[in-house]
Amino acid sequence: MNSASRKPAVVLVSGGMDSAVTLALAREGGFACHALSVAYGQRHSSELAAAAALARTLGAVEHKTVSVDLRSIGGSALTADIDVPEQGGAGIPVTYVPARNTIMLSIALGWAEVLGASDIFCGVNAVDYSGYPDCRPAFIEAFERLANLATKSGVEGAGIRVHAPLMAMSKADIARAGARLGIDFSATVSCYQADAEGRACGHCDACRLRAEGFAAAGIDDPTRYR
Numbered sequence: 001m002n003s004a005s006r007k008p009a010v011v012l013v014s015g016g017m018d019s020a021v022t023l024a025l026a027r028e029g030g031f032a033c034h035a036l037s038v039a040y041g042q043r044h045s046s047e048l049a050a051a052a053a054l055a056r057t058l059g060a061v062e063h064k065t066v067s068v069d070l071r072s073i074g075g076s077a078l079t080a081d082i083d084v085p086e087q088g089g090a091g092i093p094v095t096y097v098p099a100r101n102t103i104m105l106s107i108a109l110g111w112a113e114v115l116g117a118s119d120i121f122c123g124v125n126a127v128d129y130s131g132y133p134d135c136r137p138a139f140i141e142a143f144e145r146l147a148n149l150a151t152k153s154g155v156e157g158a159g160i161r162v163h164a165p166l167m168a169m170s171k172a173d174i175a176r177a178g179a180r181l182g183i184d185f186s187a188t189v190s191c192y193q194a195d196a197e198g199r200a201c202g203h204c205d206a207c208r209l210r211a212e213g214f215a216a217a218g219i220d221d222p223t224r225y226r
Contacts, residue, residue, distance in 0.1 A: 006032035009119035009163075010108045013037050013055055013063070015047030016190040017183075017210060018123035018166055021174050023058050024181040025165050026121045034115060035060035038104050040097070041071030041079050046198040047189040054187065066107050070097060077192070084192045084204050092131050093205065095192055101134035102143070109147050109160065118158045120147075121165070128171040128209045140164045171213025179219055186222040199226035 009031035013019045026033050035055035037048055048065060055063035074080035076097040084095060101124065108120045124135040133139065144162040148154030166174055178185055190210045191200035200207050202225045214221040 006030055007119065008032045008034060008061075008112075008115050008117040009121055010034050010036055010112045010115065010117055011060070011121040012104055012108055012123065013051045013060075014123070015050030015054065015188060016123070016206075017178060017185055017188045017213075018125060018174060018190075019051070020054050020058065020183050020185070020188050021178045021181065022121050022123035022165060023054065023060065024183055025177070026119075026163070027059050028181065031119060031121075033058075033060045033121075034111065034117070035063040036104075036108050036111060037063070037065045038107060039065055039067045040100065040103070041069050042097075043078055043084075044189065044192060044194045046194050046196055050187060050189040050198055057184070057187070064111070068103060068107070070100065070103070073098070084201075092133065095205065096132050099134075101132075101139070105143050105147075105162065109151065112160065113151055113153050116153075116157075118153065119161050119163060121163045123166050124164050125166045125169060125171075125174070127169060128213065137164075137167055140167070170216070171209050172216035175213045175217040175219050179217070184222070185214075186224055190223075195226050197224075197226075199224045201226065 011023045011026050011033045013035040037051040071079045077084045077094040126136050147160040189198040190206045192204040192206045193201050200223050
């Protein structure tokens with residue numbers, strides 16, 4: 001099936017393993033995938049280069065990067081001069097970026113309207129998710145309701161659906177799905193403080209969850225560590 005005969009969808013692609021699997025699943029599901037990344041001032045900007053490469057190798061119709069300066073408001077270890085912790089503590093961690101997923105989905109929603117797409121995909125996960133409030137099913141359900149209230153597509157068109165195919169999957173499940181889909185996980189960047197070449201620190205919460213996922217799946221960890 002060529003891209004002209006597939007339904008268009010906007011897929012948020014961060015450059016990490018979750019969004020890579022999400023993009024591959026959307027394409028497997030018959031969608032013409034318009035990959036969207038957001039440069040929000042994150043300290044680990046090497047993930048954006050990984051996102052562009054993944055969009056090419058996983059068959060996206062196009063890839064777009066939109067810039068939003070969340071560093072100007074700070075409030076997170078990913079957008080301010082706050083140390084990234086090596087282990088998550090109690091409560092919502094300092095690596096939570098205020099309103100990040102709401103902003104990203106809003107940009108995806110705008111592009112979906114321009115493209116005439118009724119479907120948006122994101123890689124949020126409620127199992128191994130570090131406790132972020134905007135990675136829960138209730139958030140996705142609420143955003144989908146908002147999308148259908150706030151847009152021309154929702155009021156006059158076919159409506160908007162927000163897909164979160166990894167929501168109930170563990171990191172091990174995601175690793176297995178990626179292996180089945182032929183994803184080169186060594187090309188993905190998940191680390192909260194990856195270096196300019198995309199090499200991981202091996203100590204932060206994102207690295208820990210990722211490594212535990214590969215181990216539980218019985219898959220050799222292909223992550224490039226510095």
